Amino acid sequence: MTADMTANMRKINASQAVAESLFQEMERDERVVILGEDVGRCGGVFGSSRNLLDRFGPMRVRDTPISEMSFTGMGVGMAMAGLRPVVEIMFVDFIGVCLEQVYNAMAKIPYMSGGRVKMPMVIKTAGGNIGSAAQHSQCLWATFAHLPGMQVVAPSSARDHKGLMAAAIRSDNPVIFIEHKGLLLKQAKEFLNAGDVPAEAFVTPIGKADIVRQGGDITLVTLSASVEYAMEAAAQVAGEGIDVELIDLRSIVPLDVETVAQSAAKTGRLLVVDEDYLSFGLSAEIIVRVLERLGPSSLRQLRRHAVPDVPIPAALSLEEVLVPGPASIARVLREMAAAS
Amino acid sequence: MKLNEINLFRTMVRLRAFDEACIEGVPTFEIHGELHTSIGQEAIGAAMAQSLTLHDAVVSTHRNHYHALAKGVPPRALMAEIFEKETGLCRGRGGHMHPFDPEHNFSATGIVGASLPVALGYAYNFKLKGLPYIAVGICGDGATNHGTFHECLNMAAAWGLPLVCLVENNQYAISVRFSDVTATPGIAERAAAYGAFGRRVDGTDVEEVVKAFAEVARYTRKGGGPSLLEATCYRHRGHYEGDHDNYRERAEKQRMRAEMDPIARYRRMLVERGAAEDELDQIVAAAKGEMSAMLADIRKDAMPDPAGAMDHVFAEVV
Secondary structure (H helix, E strand, O other): OOHHHHHOEEOOOHHHHHHHHHHHHHHHOOOEEEEEOOOOOOOOOOOOOOOHHHHHOOOOEEEOOOOHHHHHHHHHHHHHHOOEEEEEEEEHHHHHHHHHHHHHHHOOHHHHOOOOOOOOOEEEEEEOOOOOOOOOOOOOHHHHHHOOOOEEEOOOOHHHHHHHHHHHHHOOOOEEEEEEHHHHOOOHHHOOOOOOEEOOOOOOOOOOOEEEEOOOOEEEEEOOHHHHHHHHHHHHHHOOOOOEEEEEOOEEEOOOHHHHHHHHHHHOEEEEEEEEEOOOOHHHHHHHHHHHHHOOOOOOEEEEEEEOOOOOOOOHHHHHHHOOOHHHHHHHHHHHHHHO | OOOOHHHHHHHHHHHHHHHHHHHOOOOOOOOOOOOOOOOOOHHHHHHHHHHOOOOOEEEEOOOOHHHHHHOOOOHHHHHHHHOOOOOOOOOOOOOOOOOOEHHHOEEEOOOOOOHHHHHHHHHHHHHHHOOOOOEEEEEEOHHHHOHHHHHHHHHHHHOOOOEEEEEEEOOEEOOEEHHHHOOOOOOHHHHHHHOOEEEEEEOOOHHHHHHHHHHHHHHHHHHHOOEEEEEEOOOOOOOOOOOOOOOOOHHHHHHHHHHOOHHHHHHHHHHHOOOOHHHHHHHHHHHHHHHHHHHHHHOOOOOOOHHHOOOOOOOOOO
């Protein structure tokens, strides 16, 4: 690494990384427009659209009324008209209000048009558990992944927040970009999955998983904030002789099964940690796809560690026993290691 | 505005002949799902065709063929799509409820209430780029009680967007009568609540609809912000082909079909003004012949290749 490049690397937090990516992409391409509740004057309730209104003005940074279905559909129309809209749904839990435009219009129009219409649209939204109870805590990435036609991205590191947002904006496909509230609120110095963030614009390709930690005993696959929890857990059990290979999926559509299967073939043990709901979800999907690739009896152990099928409670004492965290992930890793 | 009466008559007649040809595909199971025809509402399509340019955008509904034709979508590609052919506008993936023609800025949705938001996006783009174009979002009376109606008119007015909201009030949301679920006599009067320009017109009097549509289009095109045109009309057939339509009295249907048929009305008007009945009959015969021939030709086209069923979910990665 040259001195110049080092000078351009900084430690910034995830919300800064997203705002910086939006800023640079809007500078680069005048077709990029952001709209949503509180994205302008307030700069986003998590600060991830800060500094945009002053630079680009209200026509490109549009504070909307609380009219999710219509401003999401407006994004669809903008994309069809040739713009590249970034539509913010403040919390992913609010998607119910506008899911109609998301899954019937945004996701299906490219197919329904026989490929004649492209949909370069990003839905930027925040998910994840930070003690906000049942209606402000969900992840829901599997819900989007179940419905065909959307790419689904959920970054973990600050660097990926920037690079994947740039990729989402430059993509001709509709992308659901799910930020984690816990990561948006985390200080740069607190990230375990650190990595400096380049000052200049760059693209992290969507669909390629990142091997965050190499190891030979257990393959642990996860994404978003759970990568941080898994790093903490992996560090804990490393001292006990359990060597975890940790994979950050980065996106679940497309899903990088190849990277996961290669790792699982090596370790023989596969653990999927998922902050989304357990049933009919990401954890089962990954395990099945790996087994389809490697054969039904190819692995010694398979484990799922996800939120059981229950709404998220308000009391932290209850949330802690339901949502995977560093301690529970370490416990599952120890159980797996002890079993064989 | 100078009207070419014969052209206006011919436009309506062709719209009807197009839908009549489509109806032929229902009993033969060539067309699947619920086919929605515009028979009785042709004056509205004909009026749009008079005022819109290529660059203007139209976002239509489940009942969309006449809007598409009015916007300049090629009839053969549209009919081939309705018959689910590989040669169709969308390669047979869309069908009759989901035609998309980006070259003519035309699209539709099968979901009631979902058209106006997409039209709002086109309007936003025109405003952002300072272009002198308008976006027409079409909905029926049923959709005016959907939340998007309120949301879109509010946003369009707040930001001065060039949106024409065209409401085709045919008085029934499938079986639910407008007057049973709405306290006001009509919809146009809601415009004032949003700061939009509102107007109501008899949607089966074609010359009046032409004038009214031109008026709202001009208002919006000149930067006045959104307008709302309510065109009253009556659906001559069931909500879809095959609808038992037991929710409307037989006497009502007979009376309304007689009173609110835009083509019959205009024919009488033109004859009173001295048009030759023979000439009008020839126009009808020519339109029927044109659409029958088109259908016969399309029936020879190939269905989509099953090998391509997974194509077009995502844009090609370049």
